[in-house]
Amino acid sequence: QALPESRVDFLTREEDAPLPEALGLFGRVFRLGGGRNPWAQKLAVLLLWPRLRREGYQVVLDLQRNGISRWLRRQLTPSAWCAFDRFAPCWAGERYRQAIEATGVVQSLPWQPIGLPENLPLPDLPAMPEGTVPVVLNPAGYFPTRNWPLERYLELADLLQAYFGGRARFVFLGLERIKTKVSYLSRQLGDSAVDLVGRTSALEALAVVQRARLVVSEDSGLAHLAWAARRPLVLLLGSSRAEWSAPPGNWVRCLDSSDLPCGGCLQARCPYGDVHCLSRYSAGQVFAHCRRLLQQQERDEAVS
Numbered sequence: 489q490a491l492p493e494s495r496v497d498f499l500t501r502e503e504d505a506p507l508p509e510a511l512g513l514f515g516r517v518f519r520l521g522g523g524r525n526p527w528a529q530k531l532a533v534l535l536l537w538p539r540l541r542r543e544g545y546q547v548v549l550d551l552q553r554n555g556i557s558r559w560l561r562r563q564l565t566p567s568a569w570c571a572f573d574r575f576a577p578c579w580a581g582e583r584y585r586q587a588i589e590a591t592g593v594v595q596s597l598p599w600q601p602i603g604l605p606e607n608l609p610l611p612d613l614p615a616m617p618e619g620t621v622p623v624v625l626n627p628a629g630y631f632p633t634r635n636w637p638l639e640r641y642l643e644l645a646d647l648l649q650a651y652f653g654g655r656a657r658f659v660f661l662g663l664e665r666i667k668t669k670v671s672y673l674s675r676q677l678g679d680s681a682v683d684l685v686g687r688t689s690a691l692e693a694l695a696v697v698q699r700a701r702l703v704v705s706e707d708s709g710l711a712h713l714a715w716a717a718r719r720p721l722v723l724l725l726g727s728s729r730a731e732w733s734a735p736p737g738n739w740v741r742c743l744d745s746s747d748l749p750c751g752g753c754l755q756a757r758c759p760y761g762d763v764h765c766l767s768r769y770s771a772g773q774v775f776a777h778c779r780r781l782l783q784q785q786e787r788d789e790a791v792s
Contacts, residue, residue: 490593490594491593491594495515495516496513496514496515497514497515497516497517497518497543497545498513498514498516498517498518499517499518499520499536499540499560500517500518500519500520501519501520501522501523501524501529502519502520502521502522502523503523503689503690504690505517505519506689506690506691507690507691507694510605510608510691511605512605518536518539518540520532520533520536526556529556530556533556533559533560537560537563540560540564541563541564545564545566546566546567546568547566547567547568547569547591547593548561548564548566548568548569549569549570549587549588549591550569550570550571550572550587551572551584551587552572553571553572553573553574557571558571568591568592568593569591570587570588570590570591571587572584572587573586573587577729577731577732578731578732579731579732579733579734579735579736580732580733581735581736606698608691608692608694608695608698609692609695610692610695610696610699611684611687611688611692611695611696613682613684614682616657616682617655619655620655620656620657621652621655621656621657621701622656622657622659622682622696622699622700622701623648623652623656623657623658623659623700623701623702623703623704624658624659624660624661624696624697624700624702624703624704624705624710624714625641625644625645625658625659625660625673625704625705626660626661626662626703626704626705626706626708626710626711627641627666627669627670627673627706628662628663628666628705628706628708628710629706629707629708629724629726630707630708631726631727631755631756631757632756632757632758632763633726633727633753633755633756633757633758633763633765633766634706634707634724634725634726634727634728634766635706635726635763635766636706636724636726636766636767636769636774637766637767638669638672638673640769640770640771640774641673641704641771642673642676642677643770643771643772644704644771644774644775644778645658645677645680646771647771647772647775648702648775648778649680651775651778651779651782652701656680657680657681657682658673658677658680658681658682659682659684659696659700660673660674660681660682660683660684660685661684661685661688661693661696661697661710662685662686662693662708662710663685663686664685664686666685667685667686670683670685671683684696690709690713693710693713694713694717697710697713697714697717697719698717698719700714700719701719701720701782701785702719702720702721702722702778702781702782703719703720703721703722704721704722704724704774704778705721705722705723705724706723706724706725706726707723707724707725707726707728707733711723712735715735715737715739715740718737718739719739720739720740720778720781720782720784720785721739721740721741721781722740722741722743722774722777722778722781723735723740723741723742723743724743724766724769724774725742725743725744725745725765726744726745726763726765726766727745727752727753727754727755727758727763727765728744728745728752728754729746729752729754730742730744730745730746730751730752731746731752738784739781739784739785741777741780741781743766743769743773743774743777744765745765745766748764748765750765751765
Protein backbone atom coordinates (compact mmCIF):
# COMPACT_ATOMS: atom_id res chain seq x y z
CA GLN A 489 0.00 0.00 0.00
CA ALA A 490 2.82 2.42 0.83
CA LEU A 491 4.71 1.63 -2.37
CA PRO A 492 2.12 0.57 -4.96
CA GLU A 493 4.72 0.18 -7.72
CA SER A 494 6.86 -2.20 -5.69
CA ARG A 495 6.82 -5.99 -5.77
CA VAL A 496 7.30 -8.06 -2.63
CA ASP A 497 8.57 -11.60 -3.14
CA PHE A 498 8.80 -14.31 -0.51
CA LEU A 499 11.23 -17.18 0.03
CA THR A 500 10.25 -20.16 2.16
CA ARG A 501 10.69 -23.91 2.43
CA GLU A 502 9.05 -25.85 -0.38
CA GLU A 503 6.62 -27.67 1.89
CA ASP A 504 5.36 -24.38 3.37
CA ALA A 505 4.97 -22.47 0.10
CA PRO A 506 1.24 -23.16 -0.55
CA LEU A 507 0.30 -21.04 2.47
CA PRO A 508 1.96 -17.74 1.40
CA GLU A 509 0.89 -18.44 -2.18
CA ALA A 510 -2.74 -18.55 -1.04
CA LEU A 511 -2.50 -15.19 0.74
CA GLY A 512 -2.25 -13.20 -2.48
CA LEU A 513 0.22 -10.77 -0.89
CA PHE A 514 3.37 -11.62 -2.81
CA GLY A 515 4.50 -11.14 -6.38
CA ARG A 516 6.36 -14.44 -6.38
CA VAL A 517 6.87 -17.16 -3.80
CA PHE A 518 10.21 -18.91 -4.22
CA ARG A 519 10.48 -22.45 -2.90
CA LEU A 520 13.59 -23.64 -1.09
CA GLY A 521 14.04 -27.41 -1.27
CA GLY A 522 15.89 -29.66 1.13
CA GLY A 523 13.17 -30.15 3.72
CA ARG A 524 14.58 -29.81 7.23
CA ASN A 525 17.99 -31.21 6.29
CA PRO A 526 20.49 -28.32 6.66
CA TRP A 527 22.94 -29.77 4.11
CA ALA A 528 20.20 -30.30 1.54
CA GLN A 529 18.99 -26.75 2.21
CA LYS A 530 22.47 -25.37 1.57
CA LEU A 531 22.63 -27.14 -1.76
CA ALA A 532 19.14 -25.89 -2.65
CA VAL A 533 20.00 -22.27 -1.85
CA LEU A 534 23.17 -22.48 -3.95
CA LEU A 535 21.05 -23.60 -6.89
CA LEU A 536 18.43 -20.91 -6.29
CA TRP A 537 20.81 -18.01 -5.60
CA PRO A 538 21.64 -17.08 -9.26
CA ARG A 539 17.94 -16.74 -10.05
CA LEU A 540 17.35 -14.51 -7.03
CA ARG A 541 20.44 -12.44 -7.84
CA ARG A 542 19.06 -11.66 -11.30
CA GLU A 543 15.97 -10.12 -9.70
CA GLY A 544 18.11 -7.20 -8.44
CA TYR A 545 16.36 -6.77 -5.11
CA GLN A 546 16.79 -3.32 -3.58
CA VAL A 547 15.60 -4.35 -0.12
CA VAL A 548 16.01 -7.70 1.66
CA LEU A 549 14.26 -8.56 4.91
CA ASP A 550 15.95 -11.47 6.63
CA LEU A 551 13.15 -12.75 8.84
CA GLN A 552 14.98 -15.94 9.80
CA ARG A 553 18.51 -14.75 10.56
CA ASN A 554 20.08 -18.17 10.41
CA GLY A 555 23.25 -19.22 8.63
CA ILE A 556 21.56 -19.82 5.27
CA SER A 557 19.50 -16.63 5.26
CA ARG A 558 22.50 -14.51 6.29
CA TRP A 559 24.63 -15.97 3.50
CA LEU A 560 21.91 -15.37 0.92
CA ARG A 561 21.28 -11.82 2.06
CA ARG A 562 24.96 -10.96 1.66
CA GLN A 563 25.12 -12.51 -1.80
CA LEU A 564 22.10 -10.49 -2.99
CA THR A 565 23.89 -7.20 -2.12
CA PRO A 566 20.71 -5.12 -1.64
CA SER A 567 20.76 -1.34 -1.19
CA ALA A 568 18.99 -1.78 2.16
CA TRP A 569 18.46 -4.75 4.40
CA CYS A 570 17.39 -5.64 7.89
CA ALA A 571 17.50 -8.82 9.95
CA PHE A 572 15.08 -10.23 12.50
CA ASP A 573 16.20 -9.68 16.11
CA ARG A 574 16.22 -13.19 17.51
CA PHE A 575 16.86 -12.19 21.12
CA ALA A 576 14.90 -9.02 21.95
CA PRO A 577 12.55 -9.65 24.91
CA CYS A 578 9.28 -9.25 23.04
CA TRP A 579 6.89 -11.34 21.01
CA ALA A 580 8.18 -12.62 17.66
CA GLY A 581 5.39 -10.89 15.73
CA GLU A 582 6.45 -7.55 17.15
CA ARG A 583 10.06 -8.25 16.21
CA TYR A 584 9.01 -8.98 12.62
CA ARG A 585 7.22 -5.63 12.54
CA GLN A 586 10.28 -3.85 13.91
CA ALA A 587 12.50 -5.49 11.26
CA ILE A 588 10.22 -4.28 8.47
CA GLU A 589 10.09 -0.74 9.87
CA ALA A 590 13.86 -0.62 10.39
CA THR A 591 14.47 -0.63 6.63
CA GLY A 592 12.79 2.79 6.44
CA VAL A 593 10.60 1.60 3.57
CA VAL A 594 7.46 1.62 5.73
CA GLN A 595 6.98 3.54 8.96
CA SER A 596 4.38 3.08 11.70
CA LEU A 597 3.26 -0.26 10.35
CA PRO A 598 -0.10 -1.06 11.99
CA TRP A 599 -0.12 -4.34 13.85
CA GLN A 600 -3.03 -6.66 13.14
CA PRO A 601 -3.48 -10.21 11.87
CA ILE A 602 -3.68 -10.30 8.10
CA GLY A 603 -6.89 -11.41 6.49
CA LEU A 604 -6.54 -15.11 5.76
CA PRO A 605 -8.32 -16.61 2.77
CA GLU A 606 -11.65 -18.18 3.70
CA ASN A 607 -13.28 -21.38 2.46
CA LEU A 608 -9.96 -23.08 1.82
CA PRO A 609 -10.33 -26.64 0.52
CA LEU A 610 -10.38 -29.24 3.26
CA PRO A 611 -8.41 -32.50 3.08
CA ASP A 612 -10.33 -35.75 2.84
CA LEU A 613 -12.02 -36.15 6.20
CA PRO A 614 -13.94 -39.11 7.60
CA ALA A 615 -17.69 -38.57 7.62
CA MET A 616 -18.86 -36.83 10.79
CA PRO A 617 -22.41 -36.58 12.14
CA GLU A 618 -24.49 -33.43 11.73
CA GLY A 619 -23.76 -30.95 14.50
CA THR A 620 -20.22 -32.21 15.16
CA VAL A 621 -18.01 -29.74 17.02
CA PRO A 622 -14.37 -29.95 15.79
CA VAL A 623 -11.73 -29.37 18.46
CA VAL A 624 -8.03 -29.42 17.58
CA LEU A 625 -5.69 -30.97 20.15
CA ASN A 626 -2.02 -30.54 19.34
CA PRO A 627 0.59 -32.32 21.52
CA ALA A 628 3.40 -31.08 19.28
CA GLY A 629 5.88 -29.28 21.52
CA TYR A 630 9.33 -30.07 20.14
CA PHE A 631 11.00 -30.84 23.47
CA PRO A 632 9.85 -32.85 26.51
CA THR A 633 9.83 -29.57 28.45
CA ARG A 634 7.08 -28.34 26.10
CA ASN A 635 4.89 -31.44 26.42
CA TRP A 636 1.77 -31.56 28.57
CA PRO A 637 1.16 -35.09 29.94
CA LEU A 638 -0.88 -37.19 27.52
CA GLU A 639 -3.23 -38.37 30.25
CA ARG A 640 -4.22 -34.75 30.83
CA TYR A 641 -5.31 -34.49 27.19
CA LEU A 642 -7.62 -37.46 27.74
CA GLU A 643 -9.05 -35.90 30.91
CA LEU A 644 -9.53 -32.60 29.07
CA ALA A 645 -11.27 -34.41 26.21
CA ASP A 646 -13.77 -35.88 28.70
CA LEU A 647 -14.52 -32.40 30.09
CA LEU A 648 -14.90 -30.90 26.62
CA GLN A 649 -17.08 -33.78 25.48
CA ALA A 650 -19.41 -33.12 28.40
CA TYR A 651 -19.42 -29.37 27.63
CA PHE A 652 -20.40 -30.01 24.00
CA GLY A 653 -22.98 -32.64 24.87
CA GLY A 654 -21.07 -35.53 23.30
CA ARG A 655 -20.73 -33.78 19.92
CA ALA A 656 -16.99 -33.03 20.04
CA ARG A 657 -14.55 -34.61 17.58
CA PHE A 658 -10.90 -34.23 18.48
CA VAL A 659 -8.76 -33.51 15.42
CA PHE A 660 -5.01 -34.11 15.35
CA LEU A 661 -2.79 -32.47 12.73
CA GLY A 662 0.90 -32.00 12.11
CA LEU A 663 4.10 -33.83 11.31
CA GLU A 664 4.85 -37.53 11.54
CA ARG A 665 7.09 -36.97 14.58
CA ILE A 666 4.00 -36.79 16.83
CA LYS A 667 2.42 -39.92 15.32
CA THR A 668 3.19 -42.17 18.30
CA LYS A 669 1.56 -39.80 20.76
CA VAL A 670 -1.45 -39.21 18.55
CA SER A 671 -1.92 -42.95 17.91
CA TYR A 672 -2.12 -43.51 21.66
CA LEU A 673 -4.59 -40.66 22.17
CA SER A 674 -6.69 -41.81 19.23
CA ARG A 675 -6.95 -45.34 20.60
CA GLN A 676 -8.13 -44.00 23.93
CA LEU A 677 -10.59 -41.53 22.40
CA GLY A 678 -12.06 -44.03 19.97
CA ASP A 679 -14.59 -42.73 17.46
CA SER A 680 -14.28 -39.16 18.74
CA ALA A 681 -10.70 -38.91 17.39
CA VAL A 682 -9.82 -37.78 13.86
CA ASP A 683 -6.16 -38.50 13.08
CA LEU A 684 -4.85 -36.36 10.20
CA VAL A 685 -1.18 -36.43 11.26
CA GLY A 686 1.08 -36.45 8.22
CA ARG A 687 -1.91 -36.21 5.87
CA THR A 688 -2.24 -32.46 5.34
CA SER A 689 -0.23 -29.64 3.84
CA ALA A 690 0.18 -26.41 5.81
CA LEU A 691 -2.63 -24.91 3.75
CA GLU A 692 -4.97 -27.83 4.45
CA ALA A 693 -4.07 -27.68 8.14
CA LEU A 694 -5.06 -24.01 8.14
CA ALA A 695 -8.37 -24.94 6.51
CA VAL A 696 -9.08 -27.41 9.32
CA VAL A 697 -8.02 -24.94 12.03
CA GLN A 698 -10.27 -22.23 10.56
CA ARG A 699 -13.26 -24.49 11.12
CA ALA A 700 -12.29 -25.55 14.66
CA ARG A 701 -14.39 -24.38 17.56
CA LEU A 702 -11.35 -24.53 19.85
CA VAL A 703 -7.62 -25.25 19.65
CA VAL A 704 -5.54 -26.54 22.57
CA SER A 705 -1.89 -26.65 21.60
CA GLU A 706 1.64 -26.84 22.83
CA ASP A 707 4.13 -24.32 21.44
CA SER A 708 4.30 -25.16 17.73
CA GLY A 709 3.64 -23.73 14.29
CA LEU A 710 0.05 -24.98 14.34
CA ALA A 711 -0.66 -22.92 17.45
CA HIS A 712 0.44 -19.75 15.68
CA LEU A 713 -1.68 -20.67 12.65
CA ALA A 714 -4.64 -20.89 15.03
CA TRP A 715 -3.80 -17.47 16.42
CA ALA A 716 -3.60 -15.99 12.91
CA ALA A 717 -6.97 -17.56 12.11
CA ARG A 718 -8.38 -15.98 15.32
CA ARG A 719 -9.64 -19.28 16.65
CA PRO A 720 -10.08 -19.64 20.43
CA LEU A 721 -6.66 -20.91 21.50
CA VAL A 722 -5.27 -22.23 24.77
CA LEU A 723 -1.50 -22.26 24.34
CA LEU A 724 0.67 -24.44 26.63
CA LEU A 725 4.12 -22.91 26.49
CA GLY A 726 6.15 -24.88 29.04
CA SER A 727 9.84 -24.01 28.83
CA SER A 728 9.33 -21.49 26.01
CA ARG A 729 9.94 -17.86 26.90
CA ALA A 730 6.55 -16.19 27.18
CA GLU A 731 7.82 -12.80 26.04
CA TRP A 732 8.95 -14.45 22.77
CA SER A 733 6.13 -16.89 22.14
CA ALA A 734 2.89 -15.64 23.74
CA PRO A 735 0.82 -13.80 21.09
CA PRO A 736 -1.56 -10.96 21.95
CA GLY A 737 -5.33 -11.07 21.53
CA ASN A 738 -8.44 -11.77 23.58
CA TRP A 739 -8.98 -15.06 21.71
CA VAL A 740 -5.87 -16.68 23.24
CA ARG A 741 -4.93 -17.81 26.76
CA CYS A 742 -1.27 -18.62 27.38
CA LEU A 743 -0.22 -20.91 30.22
CA ASP A 744 3.46 -20.14 30.60
CA SER A 745 6.26 -20.54 33.12
CA SER A 746 7.19 -16.90 33.63
CA ASP A 747 6.10 -17.02 37.30
CA LEU A 748 8.64 -19.75 38.16
CA PRO A 749 12.30 -19.21 39.10
CA CYS A 750 13.27 -21.62 36.32
CA GLY A 751 10.65 -20.30 33.91
CA GLY A 752 11.46 -19.86 30.23
CA CYS A 753 14.56 -22.01 30.60
CA LEU A 754 14.50 -23.14 26.93
CA GLN A 755 16.04 -26.43 28.03
CA ALA A 756 15.15 -29.57 26.09
CA ARG A 757 14.95 -31.62 29.30
CA CYS A 758 13.84 -30.48 32.73
CA PRO A 759 16.79 -30.40 35.15
CA TYR A 760 14.35 -31.25 37.97
CA GLY A 761 12.82 -34.17 36.10
CA ASP A 762 9.16 -33.19 36.50
CA VAL A 763 8.45 -30.47 33.87
CA HIS A 764 6.62 -28.62 36.62
CA CYS A 765 5.98 -25.66 34.30
CA LEU A 766 3.40 -27.82 32.47
CA SER A 767 2.61 -30.77 34.73
CA ARG A 768 1.27 -28.36 37.38
CA TYR A 769 -1.71 -27.56 35.14
CA SER A 770 -4.56 -29.99 35.66
CA ALA A 771 -7.09 -30.81 32.97
CA GLY A 772 -9.64 -28.90 35.02
CA GLN A 773 -7.51 -25.74 35.00
CA VAL A 774 -6.99 -25.92 31.24
CA PHE A 775 -10.69 -26.62 30.73
CA ALA A 776 -11.57 -23.51 32.75
CA HIS A 777 -9.59 -21.42 30.27
CA CYS A 778 -11.24 -23.23 27.36
CA ARG A 779 -14.69 -22.58 28.79
CA ARG A 780 -14.03 -18.88 29.25
CA LEU A 781 -12.84 -18.55 25.66
CA LEU A 782 -15.83 -20.50 24.34
CA GLN A 783 -18.27 -18.43 26.37
CA GLN A 784 -16.64 -15.24 25.13
CA GLN A 785 -16.92 -16.53 21.56
CA GLU A 786 -20.62 -17.28 22.10
CA ARG A 787 -21.19 -13.74 23.42
CA ASP A 788 -19.32 -12.21 20.47
CA GLU A 789 -21.35 -14.27 18.00
CA ALA A 790 -24.58 -13.23 19.70
CA VAL A 791 -23.65 -9.53 19.36
CA SER A 792 -22.63 -9.84 15.70
